[in-house]
Amino acid sequence: MDLYSLALTDVAKKIKNKEVKIKDVLDDIYSRIDNVEPKVDAYITLTQKLAYERAQELQQKLDNGEDIGILGGVPIAIKDNICTNGVKTTCASRMLENFTPIYDATVIKKLEEAGAIVIGKTNMDEFAMGSSTETSYMKKTKNPWDLTRVPGGSSGGSAAAVSSDMAFAALGSDTGGSIRQPASYCSVVGLKPTYGLISRFGLIAFASSLDQIGPFTKTVEDAALMLNVIAGHDEKDTTSADIEKQDYTKALLNDVSGKTIGIPTDFITDGINKDVRAAYDEAIATLKNAGAAIKEIKLEYAKYSLATYYIIATAEASSNLGRYDGIRYGYRAKDFNDLEDLYRKSRTEGFGAEVKRRIMLGTYVLSSGYYDAYYKRAQQVRTLIVENFKKAFEECDVIMIPTAPNTSFKFGAHNASPLEMYLEDIYTVPVNMAGLPAVSVPGGFDSNGMPIGIQFIAKAFDEKNMLQVAYTFEQNTTYHKERPSIQEGK
Amino acid sequence: MKDYEVIIGLEVHAELSTNTKIYCNCSTSFGADPNTHCCPICTGMPGTLPVLNEKVVEYAVKAGLATNCEISRFSKQDRKNYFYPDLPKAYQISQYDLPLCLGGHLDINVNGNKKTIGITRIHIEEDAGKLIHDAYTGDTLVDMNRCAVPLIEIVSEPDIRNADEAVAYMQTLKSILEYLEVCDCKMQEGSLRCDVNLSVRPVGQKEFGTRTETKNLNSFRAIHNLIEFETKRQIEVLENGGVIHQETIRWDDAKGIGYAMRSKEDAQDYRYFPEPDLAPIVLSDEYINDMKNSLPEMPHLKKERYIKEFGLPEYDAEILTASKYTANFFEKTNAICNNPKAVSNWIMGDFAKMLNEKELEINESKVTEENLACLISLIDKGTISSKIAKQIFEEMFETGENAKDIVEKKGLVQISDEGAIKEIVQRVVEANPQSVADYKAGKDRAIGFMVGQIMKETKGKANPQIVNKLLLEIINK
Amino acid sequence: MSVSKEDVKHIANLSKLNLTDEELDKYTTDLSNIVDFANELSNINVDGVKPTAHILDIKNVFRKDEVDASYDREEILKNAPSKDAGCISVPKVVE
Structure with a gap:
């Protein structure tokens, strides 16, 4: 068996037990990348040199009998909007094509303390704005299950890398579904933690009140392990929750007896693909058979999440992206007449169309005379959505819905109408609005053989309950064991 | 108008x-x-x-x-x-x-x-x-x-x-x-x-006029001059039938002129x-209560205390407490020499004048509280005359040297020995018979002239009270 | 169109973006569609509902007033497109 196809937990064990050298694991993963990357295009930057240096250092420690951490020697990929000291961090934008951070994000420090090795930075929608990774300035990442289709987005590179065994795990970021939706499209596990569980320090902001970092893994067990490493209070992030550390692997029990699973029947309506609907019904049956109680619940405000999201997220983004002005870092236009011209040309040439669209929408909803009608009202509706979920969780432990209404689509399918593409986020966005944890787990395939994801949502900071249900679902299905053959068309 | x-x-x-x-x-x-x-x-x-x-x-x-x-x-x-x-x-x-x-x-x-x-x-x-x-x-x-x-x-x-x-x-x-x-x-x-x-x-109009804004003025003088300038400018514009635009004024402090910067079409x-x-x-x-209790004595309360505790005139108390640094200087100096009015006079008088000239705050000067207190004590003890003290203070201000050291170094100790002074007085009286005659004819000014001569001979060190006393004794003998 | 061309020109100016005529047309349509979609929120009764300020119930998150070493200037200016005399250089700022 090739090393690269192992789960993270298994390869970590092999390294710790000295069954394999860290260098061998790296050799294996980079040779896998050599073979597969030309087809998939998941990475923007590969960091072999740093990775091999670090491998040597870790191996030496291990050979000296020192503890190298729970991720000791495991190669991991990082979405290219998470700052890595001395390694380019581009946000897949022309604006930051040559930007090299001078500090590490808190999650990078945590990963390194746990012994992980960063092997590269993954492709994404520009500034995480998109649902297909097509807005990347750098390249088009393909879905490993069908190279003519999108991997989802915005963390498409991370999802594709894990799905095609080019990394044992990857970090992504989720503002409106950017971890869960590509996880669903690529048939891997994608976890968006509770807002505040993971430090955002070093995550290049898209929408500050919604952004959250989370892992892509091959199994639920690996996701729990990754969460153990990256979760925790950070005094550099005001919005990071100051709560006790937990061991999420303790939730890995194949048991849902006594658990109530909420099914929001008023939210899962006609817009859903019939194969996804069938997979969802099957998932309900699976959990019922495993001993869970199934309960219909109401989420009457969830349908307003998308409109709310596009107001709040773009408003925050329009402000967060003001700093890209061609002065301190990033792209500066070549020819300009004066300062104003420098600003305008640098931003006009440095940003892609989708980013500009969202900056302008955000500017519009914040501008004088529109603030109350849009931004303020959206934050009020957000309160209603939060309360909606609170009430729902009085009746159930975990809510289950499909991750996306459809499966992966062909490149360019949504070029004409941005709004249509936005609608792909309908099932993921409510979770961000309410700041809740959610995980997408492989839950089947459509008639084209494209993956379907099932999403489990829990109360804030109740990742354990969520993981237990997700783990039970995974252990009672086989979808997570199937791997893509990496070729065109199915 | x-x-x-x-x-x-x-x-x-x-x-x-x-x-x-x-x-x-x-x-x-x-x-x-x-x-x-x-x-x-x-x-x-x-x-x-x-x-x-x-x-x-x-x-x-x-x-x-x-x-x-x-x-x-x-x-x-x-x-x-x-x-x-x-x-x-x-x-x-x-x-x-x-x-x-x-x-x-x-x-x-x-x-x-x-x-x-x-x-x-x-x-x-x-x-x-x-x-x-x-x-x-x-x-x-x-x-x-x-x-x-x-x-x-x-x-x-x-x-x-x-x-x-x-x-x-x-x-x-x-x-x-x-x-x-x-x-x-x-x-x-x-x-x-x-x-x-x-x-x-x-006057009498209820609504405010259109206002202009001038940013980042960083001296009292600039604030004062800008206001005088802008007031005059706006009145002139209105008097000539013009309108004031809501705009930013750029103030050129050196030239004492403000420039109106046209407001942009694209309002902020x-x-x-x-x-x-x-x-x-x-x-x-x-x-909030903790913060309240941690506030130091504020200037208006300090002022009242100065009047009551030190018996200072309101005018003095106002000036001394206007700045924390001045008040601190005053209190520390007085704690050593215990002569509030003298300390106040020094701080508001020569000292203030010199600080002004050099554009210094009191805490930036070379003169320390101990040093000023020492100077005042020397006067109080009669070791030096207040005239000499002014001279010493100038040196203290320039060099930061101790008052006592300056006195000793320059031999500025006041001569209060009546025998020594009497000898000089005698000599001056003998050398100026005309002045003596003038005095006796009722011209008081003649005394001043003779005192001046005596001080000249003693390089200002003679105790002026003793000089006066002896001079009158000798002339009237 | 719920968003006019003039609106789009104005927000492009505020955002420091240049738009071609084609882009202006396209963005006017796109933004109008999205704003129309967002207008569904105007049907919701939000009387007396507090806007969400923070999803977590946080307050008074402070830092102690203790100095840490700053970064080397070379690091701070490393990514700057144009620099001079230890500073970032920009075209003349007209006051």
């Missing part, structure tokens, strides 16, 4: 004297090499986040309490969005609709007349960087050391009516901030500066919204 009323409101920016910046741990100290007090956070690098410095809240609350403001139990920070090269994030974190302090007032004293000026609000915000014009290349250089240095903005009500009131308000505010030790108030370094909003209206729209990266500030009654 109609009579006009001038309506002035001031927005004062005070840099808080915290050790670190408002949202990161970089030093706030002034005068470092460009871009050496910077980190990824204060230079707005992608991915960074702000964490509020607790001292900023403390200092702002103290300023609010000392200016009779209501302290908000719930307050938040907001983003003010605009592009400028000195603003790395393209937004300034400030406070919009829920500032820390609201609705205070200050009592000012203008030429003996008291007046109350309302304070609308005080909020916290971050400072911007510094732009330096590069004369060689013609470009502008950006120094980010000052980026995110904490500021409070103190907004007055439009209660000020002329330049004198504006200056008195600024002086009072400066004094309070110094007493609180929340701002070093070095106006020439820009740590205390003010924006002037000014409009005029014919700052798109304020709540800062999602920062938590609300929620203050308890207990916290």
Whole structure:
């Protein structure tokens, strides 16, 4: 068996037990990348040199009998909007094509303390704005299950890398579904933690009140392990929750007896693909058979999440992206007449169309005379959505819905109408609005053989309950064991 | 010409004297090499986040309490969005609709007349960087050391009516901030500066006229001159049938002229919204009470105490307490030599004159409290004359040398030995028979001449009282 | 169109973006469609509902006023497209 196809937990064990050298694991993963990357295009930057240096250092420690951490020697990929000291961090934008951070994000420090090795930075929608990774300035990442289709987005590179065994795990970021939706499209596990569980320090902001970092893994067990490493209070992030550390692997029990699973029947309506609907019904049956109680619940405000999201997220983004002005870092236009011209040309040439669209929408909803009608009202509706979920969780432990209404689509399918593409986020966005944890787990395939994801949502900071249900679902299905053959068309 | 009323409101920016910046741990100290007090956070690098410095809240609350403001139990920070090269994030974190302090007032004293000026609000915000014009290349250089240095903005009500009131308000505010030790108030370094909003209206008119704004005035003189200038300009415009545009005035302090800068078509729209990266500030009654109890004695209370405790005239007490540094100097000096009126006279007299000439604050002078106290004691003990003392003080001011040392070094000890003085008096009387005759003829001035001669011979060291006594004795013998 | 061309021109100016005529047309349509979609929120009764300020119930998150070493200037200016005399250089700022 090739090393690269192992789960993270298994390869970590092999390294710790000295069954394999860290260098061998790296050799294996980079040779896998050599073979597969030309087809998939998941990475923007590969960091072999740093990775091999670090491998040597870790191996030496291990050979000296020192503890190298729970991720000791495991190669991991990082979405290219998470700052890595001395390694380019581009946000897949022309604006930051040559930007090299001078500090590490808190999650990078945590990963390194746990012994992980960063092997590269993954492709994404520009500034995480998109649902297909097509807005990347750098390249088009393909879905490993069908190279003519999108991997989802915005963390498409991370999802594709894990799905095609080019990394044992990857970090992504989720503002409106950017971890869960590509996880669903690529048939891997994608976890968006509770807002505040993971430090955002070093995550290049898209929408500050919604952004959250989370892992892509091959199994639920690996996701729990990754969460153990990256979760925790950070005094550099005001919005990071100051709560006790937990061991999420303790939730890995194949048991849902006594658990109530909420099914929001008023939210899962006609817009859903019939194969996804069938997979969802099957998932309900699976959990019922495993001993869970199934309960219909109401989420009457969830349908307003998308409109709310596009107001709040773009408003925050329009402000967060003001700093890209061609002065301190990033792209500066070549020819300009004066300062104003420098600003305008640098931003006009440095940003892609989708980013500009969202900056302008955000500017519009914040501008004088529109603030109350849009931004303020959206934050009020957000309160209603939060309360909606609170009430729902009085009746159930975990809510289950499909991750996306459809499966992966062909490149360019949504070029004409941005709004249509936005609608792909309908099932993921409510979770961000309410700041809740959610995980997408492989839950089947459509008639084209494209993956379907099932999403489990829990109360804030109740990742354990969520993981237990997700783990039970995974252990009672086989979808997570199937791997893509990496070729065109199915 | 109609009579006009001038309506002035001031927005004062005070840099808080915290050790670190408002949202990161970089030093706030002034005068470092460009871009050496910077980190990824204060230079707005992608991915960074702000964490509020607790001292900023403390200092702002103290300023609010000392200016009779209501302290908000719930307050938040907001983003003010605009592009400028000195603003790395393209937004300034400030406070919009829920500032820390609201609705205070200050009592000012203008030429003996008291007046109350309302304070609308005080909020916290971050400072911007510094732009330096590069004369060689013609470009502008950006120094980010000052980026995110904490500021409070103190907004007055439009209660000020002329330049004198504006200056008195600024002086009072400066004094309070110094007493609180929340701002070093070095106006020439820009740590205390003010924006002037000014409009005029014919007396009797209810509505305000259109106002202009002049930013970043950093001396009392500039504030005074700008107000005089702008008042005159606006009245002239109106008198000539013109209209005032809402625009920014750029003040050229050297030339004493303001230039109106045409307002742009595309009006600023700052798109304020709540800062999602920062938590609300929620203050308890207990916290606010603790702050109240920690406030130092404020100038108006100190003044009353000086009158009662030291028996000083109100005028002296007012001047001594106007600045924390002066008051401290006074109290420390007097604690040593215990002669309040003499200390007061020195501080308000020669000392003040010399400080003014050199544009120094009292705490920046070479003269220490111990040194001035020593000088006063030497006079009180009769070791030196007050005339000599002035001479000594000048030297103390120049060199910082101890009064006693100067006296000894220069042999300036007063001659109070009657025998020695008598001999000189005798000689002077004999050498000036005409003066003696004049005196006897009723010309008192002749005495003055002879005293002068005696002092000349003793190089001013003779005790003048003894000289007078002996001179009269000898002439009248 | 719920968003006019003039609106789009104005917000492009505020955002410091240049638009070609084609882009202006396209963005006017796109933004109008999205704003129309967002207008569904105007049907919801939000009387007396507090806007969400923070999803977590956080307050008073402060830092101690203690100085840490700043970064080397070379690091701070490393990514700057144009620099001079230890500073970032920009075209002349007209006051």
